[in-house]
Amino acid sequence: MVRRLFQSTGSIQSQVEIIEDVPGAVNPVNAKLVYVQSPNFHETKLTLAWKFEVEMQDNWYEAYMDASHVSRIHTVIDWASDTPAPKPSPVPLEPSYRVWSWGINDPSEGKRSLVSEYDKLASPVGWHSIPTGRGPLARGRLDSGLFLNSTTT
Incomplete structure (x- = not known):
């Protein structure tokens, strides 16, 4: 249907x-x-x-x-995950961003919205943590155990 x-x-x-x-x-x-x-x-x-x-x-x-x-x-x-879903540790502050939503192709034709939620299934440890060794900038960076923390999106 x-x-x-x-x-x-x-x-x-x-x-x-x-x-x-x-x-x-x-x-x-x-x-x-x-x-x-x-x-x-x-x-x-x-x-x-x-x-x-x-x-x-x-x-x-x-x-x-x-x-x-x-x-x-x-x-x-x-959009499959190739790593097991870890249990996220509590984060004191959840990051937020001003973004243009899907469907707005030209910033002059739409307004940005404040987004702080994220898909917990797709990003189980948040927007700023990835498994160590999986990210493009993983070499030479300090990590916190199993995850590499970053301030970039």
């Missing part, structure tokens, strides 16, 4: 398709039309594509399929 609804992000409104009963998915699949960059010989162009967000038991896929060529897949991102 497919349901259609409209989402508003600031002054931008977009159509979202909700596809239910997808085998293996734990929630309905969100699909919406977006533009993606795609290489074309010696240039990069914007291509209209369907963006699918598929939440599975242990993975969360984000897939981009060309809107005019159904057999062409631009990219698939697997």
Whole structure:
């Protein structure tokens, strides 16, 4: 079953398709039309594509399929965790950021919002800790045991 609804992000409104009963998915699949960059010989162009967000038991896929060529897949991102989920220690202050939400492509067309919450499943130890040796800046940095703490995003 497919349901259609409209989402508003600031002054931008977009159509979202909700596809239910997808085998293996734990929630309905969100699909919406977006533009993606795609290489074309010696240039990069914007291509209209369907963006699918598929939440599975242990993975969360984000897939981009060309809107005019159904057999062409631009990219698939697997948001799976490759480390066991540690138990986070209490953090005295939770970081917060002023961000442009998904859907705002031009900062002059939208306002930033203050975000301090994060997905505890995707980032079980917070935004600023990663397993030692897994990060690009891990070499030569001080760490606190199993996790490398950082002040960058």
